[in-house]
Amino acid sequence: MYFKKNFNKSFNILLLRILIIFVFILVSFFIIIPLLPLFLKSFSDNKNNFIGLENFINYIQNPSLTQSFINSLKVAITTTFFSVLIGFIYAYALTRTRLPLKKFFNTFSLFSLYIPPLAVAIGLIYIFGKQGLITQGFFGTIPGFDINLYGFNGIIIGEIFYCFPQALIILVSALNLSDQRLYEAAESLKASPLRKFLTITLPNIKYGLMNSFFICFILSFTDFGVPKVVGGNFNVLATDIYKQVVGQQNFAMGATISIYLLVPSILAFLIDKNFQKNEASLISGKSIPFKPRKNLIVDSIMFIFCSLILILVIGVFSSIVLASLIKIWPYDISLSLQNFRFSNVAGNGYEPYFNTVFMSIYTAIFGTIFVFFTAYLVEKFKPLKKIRMLIYFFSTLPIAIPGLVLGLSYILFFNKPSFSVPFLDFQIFNPFSLLYGTMGILVLANIIHFFTVCFISATTTLKQIDKEFEEVSESLKVPFYKTFLRITIPLSLPTILEIGSYYFVNSMITVSAIIFLYPAKIPVSSVSIVNMDDAGDTASAAAMSTLIVLTSLFVRLIYEFTSRNVSKKSSVWINPLET
């Protein structure tokens, strides 16, 4: 009847399906499957015999261990409250007031993102510790003041430093979405400032507010660096896992505590995800951004508040740098670079530092490629919808997986040369075990540890790119990969650079994900900070921290410079008036 064209099968769609399945396998093996041996371990003893719930019962019956769980919750709740409160006021000042020197406050507020939580803790020691500047009244020049740093107080201060910028980022972007017209309408109806705040401002940022609550909760509940350094005898889950695994080689109990750490995080994550599902923007595309009016009282209060926060951030950073330059604190306060030799304790000199830099570069390169490509496949195509939804879910999960848990599960998964199939006498070779003991596993752990934030930002950018570009290409017979290279990547370049720099900076400062994983022949700097601090060589730890912060800042500067050039080049596409 009709000529049936014999080209119903499309090579491109086949290729696309293969790629989606391939990425699905990768994210499964990197995110979900490694958690299985961890679960199994928590139900086994250290000789791998299945013992049911015994570990969990032992845990509950051990008062010092259960105390850690309560401590972790206390830390998380207190930190979350203060971080979101400070973050909100700071964000409000940046977006909704005529704060003087706004640009300055904006730039430096995120400064503490480049300081590893470990280093923050070390900085706190030099300010509030036994020999600290404030405790000793600036080397005895004024009366001292002791805040009892080691323990709950120190952890809370350190965690707030760590979590506050995270809350700030979320809340600034939430508050930036505003509609001047709503406020004008409210004003014309004679609404009081409080009423406007309660009926317009708060409802508009409720999703951002909830999100920042959960992020701060997860971060502070699971953080290892700060409690390790200033925790003293105040034990939390994260330090318990470390002690069980590194101190007592008790992997089974380490795995059990990991479950106690993992479950609240996953719960928080799921509640937040469920909550965010209902998000529908109240602000339309046609909205007019809010323009704050001058208000001398509010602006001055905000200025004082923001200055105080910045002084603290800069104070902590300066004390780290200062401590690294002082010969023997507090006895010989002459300046020297001897702490930068790293010769005494770990004895590895600069090796850990360069290992970390290379690890961060690899993480930035491979992580960015992997995360962007994953987001692209999930976001831009139609085939295999269910699998793409699973990839999406898996990709958002790592934010709820604490670094230590990820590290522990990676050891248990990647050190197995083969898997035995349950109930069958059959072994399958584990190709990923080849990564074990190499730089590769550190890079992979970092890529996954920070995957969610990068994935969400890639997805957001890709969503903004017209989905019809792919359809136009199809109609013009251009295969999708050409459009990916020629259109999608150039349009996403600012985000790609941002993801790369985020990966680099976070890999530089992270400790939790890699502390169980780093091979003896590849020492890394954040772990050597922990070791130097353990050995009492706090000055060298401060010096290493200084190097990390300066490197991160340097990379960030390169990023700012590059992205400015990129946006100058692309402004001709986006902003016609400038050309």
Added chain:
Amino acid sequence: MIKKEGSFKYLEIKNISKNFGQTFVLKNIHLDVFKGEFLCLLGPSGCGKTTLLRIISGLERQTNGDIVQDGLLISNSPTEKRDFGIVFQSYALFPNLNAKQNIAYGLENKKINKKEIEKRTNNLLRLVGLEKYSDQFPSQLSGGQQQRVALARAMALSPGLLLLDEPLSALDAQVRSKLRNEIKLIQKKLNLTTIMVTHDQTEALSMADRVVVMERGHIAQIGTPFELYKNPITPFVADFIGKMNLLKGKYDKKNCVFYYLNNRFLISQNTEYSFLENCLLGIRPEDIEIIKFRKNIEKEENILRVKIKEITYLGTIFRLIVVLESKLEENIFVDVISNQMISNNLKIGDFIDIKLKKEKIKLFESNL
């Protein structure tokens, strides 16, 4: 069904259905498109017109049915293997490529030498009148110019079929009417079979050779613009193409009389009106005559006494909204040319008599 001698069915849409889960978007669509024809799919939003266009392009897959293009069964062919060009409502121009690069995008992927690409791109730029703008990025072009780049890009591979998805709706009124003519001219010059989706009846009527009126997933009527206007077969088409008053009443088939409330209207003899007694009377506002006020109206046929509720000035005509005293909520639209309006000095609140011209009255099956 052959439209005219020499033209043949270029595209045959056979029994196409589409459902998303339980909801039907398209139901058993049959449609033939002739070579060189300009066809419009017209309907309100949600009627399935865009889905039909996307199924023709392969961007969406039908649940049932077949598509034959130029004698080839393409029902399951992937988009990239189908022979068409498409212009989206958003144009979807690549923002990082200039006008020329956008147009050449599809050509560059073919194994054509650079000179040939250059030549063809320049020809296309000339065709749409944008020679001077070849180096401009989309953001530097006006809406109308962007639209033309999108059109040129869609035609670059010399497709046998051009698909336009609401191509003009993002433009302002003046540019829109200018581009209507241009697109039509290019289409006729190249004798390019074209299917355009639109919700704008003026656009459809002024551009299309034939219009397909769609309603809730099925075709309500197909015809030339004039046929649709003159002989709408459903009240939906009648009121969508132009304006039509629809009065619900009873039809006495034997005597050719329609009863509306207490009024009776004589209807022209028409064997097509075979339906039951409950039905709709349809009459266009321009087919109602105003008779200022008479004492003995009973003697005349098809007269209603009404009160003027609203008067809207629409340029050459006034549109009156009038109501019966016995049914105030039912608006009847009456168009009056300006001169008559002025000479009769009509005001809101006036009582007037209107006459429904017998030969212009249509009856429709009432589906209520």
